[in-house]
Amino acid sequence: MKKALFVLALAGLAGCAVYVPEPDMLMAGGDDARLGDLRSGRELYINKCSGCHALVPVDRYDDAKWVSEVDEMFKAKKVKMSGEDRDRLLRYLTTANGR
Amino acid sequence: MRFSMGMVVAVAVFGWAWDASADERKFNYSYEAKTLPKGSWEFEQWATLKMEKDAGDYNRLDFREEFEYGVTDKLTMAVYLNSEYLAVRSVPGETDDHHFLFESVSNEWKYKISDPSTDLIGFLIYGEVTLAHEEYELEAKLIFSKHVGPLTFAYNFVYEAELERDAPASPEWRWAHIIENSAGVSVDLPLHGVSAAVEARSEMHFERSLTGAHNSAYWVGPNVHYGAATWWATLSFLRQMNINGLDFSEGAYTKYEVRLVFGINF
Numbered sequence: 001m002k003k004a005l006f007v008l009a010l011a012g013l014a015g016c017a018v019y020v021p022e023p024d025m026l027m028a029g030g031d032d033a034r035l036g037d038l039r040s041g042r043e044l045y046i047n048k049c050s051g052c053h054a055l056v057p058v059d060r061y062d063d064a065k066w067v068s069e070v071d072e073m074f075k076a077k078k079v080k081m082s083g084e085d086r087d088r089l090l091r092y093l094t095t096a097n098g099r
Numbered sequence: 100m101r102f103s104m105g106m107v108v109a110v111a112v113f114g115w116a117w118d119a120s121a122d123e124r125k126f127n128y129s130y131e132a133k134t135l136p137k138g139s140w141e142f143e144q145w146a147t148l149k150m151e152k153d154a155g156d157y158n159r160l161d162f163r164e165e166f167e168y169g170v171t172d173k174l175t176m177a178v179y180l181n182s183e184y185l186a187v188r189s190v191p192g193e194t195d196d197h198h199f200l201f202e203s204v205s206n207e208w209k210y211k212i213s214d215p216s217t218d219l220i221g222f223l224i225y226g227e228v229t230l231a232h233e234e235y236e237l238e239a240k241l242i243f244s245k246h247v248g249p250l251t252f253a254y255n256f257v258y259e260a261e262l263e264r265d266a267p268a269s270p271e272w273r274w275a276h277i278i279e280n281s282a283g284v285s286v287d288l289p290l291h292g293v294s295a296a297v298e299a300r301s302e303m304h305f306e307r308s309l310t311g312a313h314n315s316a317y318w319v320g321p322n323v324h325y326g327a328a329t330w331w332a333t334l335s336f337l338r339q340m341n342i343n344g345l346d347f348s349e350g351a352y353t354k355y356e357v358r359l360v361f362g363i364n365f
Contacts, residue, residue, distance in 0.1 A: 017216065017217055017218065017219070018216040018217055018246065020216070020217045046214050046216075046217055047136065047172035047173065048136045048172065049136075050133060050214055050215070050216055050217075051133050051134050051135045051136045051139070051169065051172070051175075052123065052133075052135075052136070052139075052364065053326075054215075054216055054246040054251070055214075055216040055217065055246075076328055076329065077365075078328075078329070078364060079136060079139075080136065080137070080138040080139060081136075
């Protein structure tokens with residue numbers, strides 16, 4: 001019984017992970033290079049953003065809102081990344097949001 | 100009926116305040132499994148007031164200036180400057196004293212293993228070295244934390260080894276060991292940038308060896324945190340709990356503690 005409750009608690013905890021989906025071939029439209037690019041974008045979102053605040057589920061915002069949110073971070077100088085990484089991050093966010 | 104009410108409460112709790120707010124520390128006594136992004140800097144000012152023992156007047160104010168830098172996205176390094184103001188009068192077992200002094204310098208390294216938002220649990224390993232006049236400290240922490248909607252959970256296991264001179268000018272040095280557990284639960288309030296938490300910590304102080312006699316004390320209390328665009332602040336209040344009687348045997352064991360930490364990112 002205790003083991004079952006522990007497994008249930010772990011499952012519950014796993015289910016509480018913020019929605020930041022791992023890119024797959026479907027998301028990348030069957031394109032290997034695009035898949036690699038989206039995976040890098042996801043890593044950027046996790047590593048650059050979670051140091052300062054809890055991550056927002058990627059399906060929370062539409063494309064325009066994600067662009068303005070990321071630009072806000074750049075304007076406030078709260079994130080340091082190259083323009084190339086910014087674009088890679090946005091490609092992931094605007095693809096994974098499913099909108 | 101009870102099940103329905105529980106569902107309403109769960110929806111109310113998890114339905115609000117998911118908005119990310121710019122912040123670093125929701126807890127003053129527990130770390131979260133977070134590191135600064137590569138190339139980012141943060142300055143933190145700590146002030147901890149420890150007050151009241153079983154008799155007499157005891158007030159100690161510890162200051163810490165912390166400079167933190169993101170070496171990589173998963174590795175953060177910090178340097179601390181630690182100083183102390185102490186005012187003691189008529190406290191049993193303590194010498195009357197009144198001083199302010201620069202105490203020590205610390206160097207901290209944090210490495211993030213897993214993320215508290217996207218992984219099952221956030222896990223980070225922490226190491227710190229402190230150098231003081233005639234005292235050396237080595238501290239290691241295992242840090243766990245998790246974000247679940249507006250809630251943040253944190254638990255730290257801490258081991259500290261201290262090597263200090265037995266007495267001023269004595270050729271003898273002695274070891275002391277400290278084991279600490281700290282935990283906290285924070286909830287984001289429906290006020291932008293504000294969260295409230297409950298924090299708890301326990302400390303066991305061993306003289307000379309981990310198998311020897313030890314003192315232990317337990318504290319619990321609330322905190323409030325505010326995160327703005329480029330700065331944040333957390334204020335905590337702890338009270339020592341009467342588990343097996345209150346313990347004032349160690350210099351740092353007092354009835355009350357108030358800690359304010361202010362941070363600014365740049």
